[in-house]
Amino acid sequence: MTAPDDVRGAMLAAVPNLRAFAVSLCGDIDRANDLVQETLLRAWSHLESFEPGTNMSAWLFTILRNHFRTEYRKRRREVEDVDGGYAERLTTPEAQTGHIEFGELRQALLQLPPDQREALILIGASGFSYEEAAQICDCAVGTIKSRVNRARSKLAEILTIERVEELEQASEAGGDIPTSRVA
């Protein structure tokens, strides 16, 4: 049995990384905070399914990831209903996060399929091993590897094309560097 204080401490310690993961996944700080809150509440009420001695952080990431995927599917259905309103919102993450300096990358991340996005973040930013990421995403290690590779290629493609378009726009506009662009 896990002592309440240990659990509380482990949850508290995991919050900064859970938030970073959530923001990277959804590109929206408010929604990310809601995801983290829901994750903590779910974890607490399902604590009996946590195996003491295993990685609490990975367990919390799994809960967050699953919750995000469920929400994503729900929202996708809503998008179809409301004429792409949510998808449109997704293309302006810099307006929602307040982290303007990473706006271009956030926007590119949101263009990746969610399975590639989560794999790339878990491996490339959260610091999980391929084995841990495979466990969190409930898939094979090889699947994680190929998703990460595809995500990296796709991101490079998106960001390279954007850079070329920016330069072209800049030269057309007489040298002004545009600060934002509609995709």
Add this chain to the structure above:
Amino acid sequence: MPQAESREAASLDTQPGQEESQEKKHVDREKALPPQERGRLSQDIQRRIGLQLRAMYTDVVNEGVPDRFAELIRRLDKHDKPGKQ
């Protein structure tokens, strides 16, 4: 090289001071990639994307624990015992 790859990524407790050495390791790893992977896309672009991804992530990590979550976790603790044990 799954081990090298995963351990090279920013750790869960990344502090700002660690970033420089991670950057170096990242560059070393790029050099170690097989030619077919290297050829596919510009090394430089991949490296910059990797660094930016970690920087973006670390930016949020460095915000620490917002009050609402510290409060939430404190309140959870007051519910007699965790889960349904």
